[in-house]
Structures are given as structure tokens and as C-alpha cells.
Amino acid sequence: MKNILYLFFFLFTFSLLSSCSGSFKKEFDKKIETALESDCNITQTEFRELHTFLLENKEKTNKLNLVSEDGKINNEALENYILVSRPYIKQKKNCSEIALNSGNEKKERVIEPKLYLERSGSMVYYDRRQSRGQFKGALTKLLNNFDYLNPAKSLIYVVNDSVYSCNMSFDGLVKEADIFNAQETKKGKGNYTDFNQIFRSILDNLTEGQMSIMFSDLIYSTKDMKEKNRIKILTEAENLTNNIFGKYANDCSVLVLKLRSDYIGNYYTYENRSFPYDGLRPYYICFFAKNATMEDFLTNEKYQNVRDFYRLPEFENFYFFSNDKNIVNPYYSIVLKDGENEGRFNQDNDELHAKTDYVHSIEDVKPSNNDLLTINIVVDFSKLMLPEDFLTNPNNYVIDNLKDNFKVVSIQKEKDTPKVTHKIKISTNKAGKGKRDATIRLKKYFPVKWIEDSSSDDDKNVNSLNFKNTTFGFKNMMSGIYNAYNRQNKEFYCSMNITLNN
Incomplete structure (x- = not known):
């Protein structure tokens, strides 16, 4: 029903668009025409490019009624705009079918x-x-x-x-x-x-x-x-x-x-x-x-x-x-408040104001009274598809960090925390000073033991x-x-x- 209302809305206001948006509408329609002319198809990549163009011209886009109340481009409205645009209607006469792949149906x-x-x-x-x-x-x-x-x-x-x-x-x-x-x-x-x-x-x-x-x-x-x-x-x-x-x-x-x-x-x-x-x-x-x-x-x-x-x-x-970069670059975040943390630290002020959904930078770092600095980091390894005994083995991790000499203490499976699968605990009793980085890396091994054990170079002896x-x-x-x-x-x-x- 919502789609139908959008269509009627755009059909009703279509004649008014040129007066309220002028050359910007013509420029946008030209981009739709370019996307359609080669293959009767708007791919997900082309749809994202249209989306980006509108985002970069949000003030003008707002006159086309394609911006939601939260300030974001309304993809559903954009789809319906395309469906009643002149380039789409014109190209439809030349194509038996036009595919509009916005990516909105991916979940379905x-x-x-x-x-x-x-x-x-x-x-x-x-x-x-x-x-x-x-x-x-x-x-x-x-x-x-x-x-x-x-x-x-x-x-x-x-x-x-x-x-x-x-x-x-x-x-x-x-x-x-x-x-x-x-x-x-x-x-x-x-x-x-x-x-x-x-x-x-x-x-x-x-x-x-x-x-x-x-x-x-x-x-x-x-x-x-x-x-x-x-x-x-x-x-x-x-x-x-x-x-x-x-x-x-x-x-x-x-x-x-x-x-x-x-x-x-x-x-x-x-x-x-x-x-x-x-x-x-x-x-x-x-x-x-x-x-x-x-x-x-x-x-x-x-x-x-x-x-x-x-x-x-x-x-x-x-x-x-x-x-796949989405698979090999997992989400991770420092846990600011964790019962197993040692010492004190806060999220970096610039990162805090950026309102990220992760903590990668900490400041005001101070070890505990017994000189321990222990940091817990949650991570989403769900897409890596690696065996649990491999992911939870500290020997499979290295830390590049010259000033603190961090060591991986443990890796625990996280069952009740949304968005993450594991928690990595790193610790040192020789915390450094100043601004510095620590990079935790998960090592690759090949062939892994099960592949080695599953292979033979001679199969003549069935006994x-x-x-x-x-x-x-x-x-x-x-x-x-x-x-x-x-x-x-x-x-x-x-x-x-x-x-x-x-």
C-alpha cells in the first residue's frame, strides 16, 4: 500500500518538479537515462551512485521529496521516483523488462x-x-x-x-x-x-x-x-x-x-x-x-x-x-567497562564526538597500582569461518607493539553480546608512554592439520x-x-x- 501511495504522490507532483528543482532535476534524470540506456537495467552499483549524487546535493534533493525526516535519502521514494521518471518511461518502450536492483530486497x-x-x-x-x-x-x-x-x-x-x-x-x-x-x-x-x-x-x-x-x-x-x-x-x-x-x-x-x-x-x-x-x-x-x-x-x-x-x-x-573485505576486516571494539580490565582509560575524545559504534582509540591510559594494563576487546569473527579451537588459541595471535609489550592472555567465546562473537584479553606490566599503536593479528596457517591428516600421496593400499x-x-x-x-x-x-x- 505504501508503494502505491508513493507512486500516486509522484504522479501527482511530477508536473511541479521542474519548477521547484529546475536544472538539478534535469541533471538527475540524465543520470537515470545514462544508467538505463546500455542494458535496460539499473544495477545495485548504479543505484548507489544515484543515491550518492543525491546525498551530495541534499538541499536540492530535498525539493524532490527524496529526503526522510531523519535527513537520509529515502530509498523507497527514490525507487518510485525512478519508476515514474521520463527516462524510465521512455526506455520502457524499448525494453521488454527493466530491472531495478536497488539492493533493498536483499534481506528478502x-x-x-x-x-x-x-x-x-x-x-x-x-x-x-x-x-x-x-x-x-x-x-x-x-x-x-x-x-x-x-x-x-x-x-x-x-x-x-x-x-x-x-x-x-x-x-x-x-x-x-x-x-x-x-x-x-x-x-x-x-x-x-x-x-x-x-x-x-x-x-x-x-x-x-x-x-x-x-x-x-x-x-x-x-x-x-x-x-x-x-x-x-x-x-x-x-x-x-x-x-x-x-x-x-x-x-x-x-x-x-x-x-x-x-x-x-x-x-x-x-x-x-x-x-x-x-x-x-x-x-x-x-x-x-x-x-x-x-x-x-x-x-x-x-x-x-x-x-x-x-x-x-x-x-x-x-x-x-x-x-572478501567484509569478511577479512571484522568489527572490533575496546570494552571500556569490563570486570577483567586492569588500569584506567577512556575513549579518545575525538572518536567519542564522532559517535562511532566502536572504540578503537583510548586516552588517559594509566596502569593499575601493580603496574598492570589489561584491555578487553570484543570482535566479530562470525564471517571468518575458522574452527573454534583455532580462534581461542592465544598462540595463533601476535601483537605488533613496541612500547607496551602486550601479550594475548585469552580469547573467550561471547554468547550473549550482540554483534560480536569473541573477547580478546591483552595485558602488559610494562605499559609505555605517549601516543602509540598496538595491532593484534590473527595468523594464517596452511595446510592446517586436518587437511594434512586428510591427504595421502599413495592410495594403493586399501588396508x-x-x-x-x-x-x-x-x-x-x-x-x-x-x-x-x-x-x-x-x-x-x-x-x-x-x-x-x-
């Missing part, structure tokens, strides 16, 4: 999942009638949670020597007695997996608001594996992922989960020899998405059940690859104790992705800088 958008199911010789034995059904259970739980949110969208592809579209729904797939032998999934050649084509197809076809999910054992294989040197195969796997993901590392994020399931059937080694095997084997679920979509997935409450990975059958661990936990060449494939995301060899996930003065 539901991510569209696309399933990529590897159907190779080493995958079909994860879903056997004799098994306990861990693989099928994880697939069903994940798809059902997505299907509940977005029941109209079911995009399924089978991958092996190529990428094949399947004409079936998520519900139809999970109801199959054997998902790998359903009529629609029996596609392609299962004697090798062309990850070069698969990864490129997934990443090339990612759009904002979509998430591609691949179920795979991530065993690198090609048509010509027979008699190929084992070390050469491992090197190829690493080079492959490094080359492919390098193109997408700034725009896309990747989340890799490790799980295990019963495997009953023939296992094919890197030499393409087969052995019967009955036992647990690892497999992986990989999530691919544009940065903004991945951030939405990791933080939006509506996806809480989908991302509750710990409840998936035989879930073991995860690793997250991203260069080895580690066979049920390891994947041939897994570390190499993950290392290639890691290097693609870390071209600058950064040593830290994130940094948090605080300023002290006394």
Missing part, C-alpha cells in the same frame, strides 16, 4: 542453490543399500533445508567427464533408492573426473544470489592417468586449482567441508587399478558463491539450519577461502590404517586453491589496530 532474497553431483567410479559406492546411509543423509538434510526456503528452484547437474544437466527436483533426487543410478543421474563417463572443466563451469556460471554446491571425493583424475608418475599427478592437481581459482579469488568465496560415509564397492587407485573395499571413506561438500552471497549465507539467520554443518552425518571439518581418513592428493588440490587466494603471501587472516595515549 532467498539464495538459489545449484547441486553438482560427481558420478564417477569412485563415487557411486557411497550410496549403497547395505550402507548406513551417511552420504545420502547429508545430501538429503542439506537439500531439504534449501528446498524448504526456495522450493521452486531445483537445479541439478551430474559431473564427471563433463557437466550434465538433470531434469529432476531435489525432492525427486533424495527419494531415489540409489541416487547414482536414477535415470536422470546416469550420465557421462565415470572413468575420470575433469575438474578443469567442472570448476570452470561452476565458477563461470556463478551469479549473485546463487550458490553452487558440489558433492565430490575430490580425487584428481584424468583420461591418461595410467602409468603416469605419481608426483607428476600431485603437481598437476595443485597447478590445476591454482590456475583456475586465481581468476575468481577476488569475487568468489569457497567453503569446503569434510565428511565420511560408508563405502561399499570397488575403489579405483591413481593407477586405475580397482580393489574391493567396505568401510568408511571421506568425501567433500564444496560451496561456491559470489562474495556478497556467501556473506549472506554465513550470517543471515534464515540459513542457520542449512549451515548447521556439525549436525550432518559424520561431519569432520571445514576450510574457508575468501578475499592401511589411514585409508578410511585420507584422499589421494587432497592437500595438493587445497594448496592450489589456497595459493590462488593468497597471491600476496599474506601471513594473517585479519588485523585489529588500537591507539593508546597518556
Whole structure:
């Protein structure tokens, strides 16, 4: 109803706008025309540019009735202004449909999942009638949670020597007695997996608001594996992922989960020899998405059940690859009043008057009577997707601070404080003087222990104790992705800088 009132309002006042806003209205309409003329589309970036232009000319914008009582640009009014503007009406005659992507609907958008199911010789034995059904259970739980949110969208592809579209729904797939032998999934050649084509197809076809999910054992294989040197195969796997993901590392994020399931059937080694095997084997679920979509997935409450990975059958661990600045630059703030603080300090006066929602600078800093200065800092690590035991280990942090010699004492999980996930306590008994900075950095490690422990460089012995936990060449494939995301060899996930003065 509100939208309709806005539309009637603008239609009623449209003829008056030129007299009250003059050349400014013409200039603004020209910007709308420029945004529309190339592709019948106003993107979120173009909408933000229009928003910024109005903000920079707020006094003139006010005459167009686009400023709210709180002094901010009213995005809803701006949308409706565009809908009745001359450029929009004129362009509508040339376009079958015009998309207006203001970004206001982001909270209401539901991510569209696309399933990529590897159907190779080493995958079909994860879903056997004799098994306990861990693989099928994880697939069903994940798809059902997505299907509940977005029941109209079911995009399924089978991958092996190529990428094949399947004409079936998520519900139809999970109801199959054997998902790998359903009529629609029996596609392609299962004697090798062309990850070069698969990864490129997934990443090339990612759009904002979509998430591609691949179920795979991530065993690198090609048509010509027979008699190929084992070390050469491992090197190829690493080079492959490094080359492919390098193109997408700034725009896309990747989340890799490790799980295990019963495997009953023939296992094919890197030499393409087969052995019967009955036992647990690892497999992986990989999530691919544009940065903004991945951030939405990791933080939006509506996806809480989908991302509750710990409840998936035989879930073991995860690793997250991203260069999204919103993810690697977390919110943090000094806690001015905390029972565990030692000494005295106040928020910097300039920062206080700026009315920020954080405290990064403190002044009037004085140690306690026993020369201790202890500062607690709350931080939001929710988007980093790092294991809890990693985040709460003080050894994974360093502090760059020459004058105070701060040490990280502890990192605690914060459960009841909104907007933050952890509290970092730093302390020193040698507090410095004057104005100085202290920078807390979270160290990067790769390969992390679970990736190291999940990888083998020889899979010929199915009777080895580690066979049920390891994947041939897994570390190499993950290392290639890691290097693609870390071209600058950064040593830290994130940094948090605080300023002290006394």
C-alpha cells in the first residue's frame, strides 16, 4: 500500500518538479537515462551512485521529496521516483523488462542453490543399500533445508567427464533408492573426473544470489592417468586449482567441508587399478558463491539450519577461502567497562564526538597500582569461518607493539553480546608512554592439520590404517586453491589496530 501511495504522490507532483528543482532535476534524470540506456537495467552499483549524487546535493534533493525526516535519502521514494521518471518511461518502450536492483530486497532474497553431483567410479559406492546411509543423509538434510526456503528452484547437474544437466527436483533426487543410478543421474563417463572443466563451469556460471554446491571425493583424475608418475599427478592437481581459482579469488568465496560415509564397492587407485573395499571413506561438500552471497549465507539467520554443518552425518571439518573485505576486516571494539580490565582509560575524545559504534582509540591510559594494563576487546569473527579451537588459541595471535609489550592472555567465546562473537584479553606490566599503536593479528596457517591428516600421496593400499581418513592428493588440490587466494603471501587472516595515549 505504501508503494502505491508513493507512486500516486509522484504522479501527482511530477508536473511541479521542474519548477521547484529546475536544472538539478534535469541533471538527475540524465543520470537515470545514462544508467538505463546500455542494458535496460539499473544495477545495485548504479543505484548507489544515484543515491550518492543525491546525498551530495541534499538541499536540492530535498525539493524532490527524496529526503526522510531523519535527513537520509529515502530509498523507497527514490525507487518510485525512478519508476515514474521520463527516462524510465521512455526506455520502457524499448525494453521488454527493466530491472531495478536497488539492493533493498536483499534481506528478502532467498539464495538459489545449484547441486553438482560427481558420478564417477569412485563415487557411486557411497550410496549403497547395505550402507548406513551417511552420504545420502547429508545430501538429503542439506537439500531439504534449501528446498524448504526456495522450493521452486531445483537445479541439478551430474559431473564427471563433463557437466550434465538433470531434469529432476531435489525432492525427486533424495527419494531415489540409489541416487547414482536414477535415470536422470546416469550420465557421462565415470572413468575420470575433469575438474578443469567442472570448476570452470561452476565458477563461470556463478551469479549473485546463487550458490553452487558440489558433492565430490575430490580425487584428481584424468583420461591418461595410467602409468603416469605419481608426483607428476600431485603437481598437476595443485597447478590445476591454482590456475583456475586465481581468476575468481577476488569475487568468489569457497567453503569446503569434510565428511565420511560408508563405502561399499570397488575403489579405483591413481593407477586405475580397482580393489574391493567396505568401510568408511571421506568425501567433500564444496560451496561456491559470489562474495556478497556467501556473506549472506554465513550470517543471515534464515540459513542457520542449512549451515548447521556439525549436525550432518559424520561431519569432520571445514576450510574457508575468501578475499572478501567484509569478511577479512571484522568489527572490533575496546570494552571500556569490563570486570577483567586492569588500569584506567577512556575513549579518545575525538572518536567519542564522532559517535562511532566502536572504540578503537583510548586516552588517559594509566596502569593499575601493580603496574598492570589489561584491555578487553570484543570482535566479530562470525564471517571468518575458522574452527573454534583455532580462534581461542592465544598462540595463533601476535601483537605488533613496541612500547607496551602486550601479550594475548585469552580469547573467550561471547554468547550473549550482540554483534560480536569473541573477547580478546591483552595485558602488559610494562605499559609505555605517549601516543602509540598496538595491532593484534590473527595468523594464517596452511595446510592446517586436518587437511594434512586428510591427504595421502599413495592410495594403493586399501588396508592401511589411514585409508578410511585420507584422499589421494587432497592437500595438493587445497594448496592450489589456497595459493590462488593468497597471491600476496599474506601471513594473517585479519588485523585489529588500537591507539593508546597518556
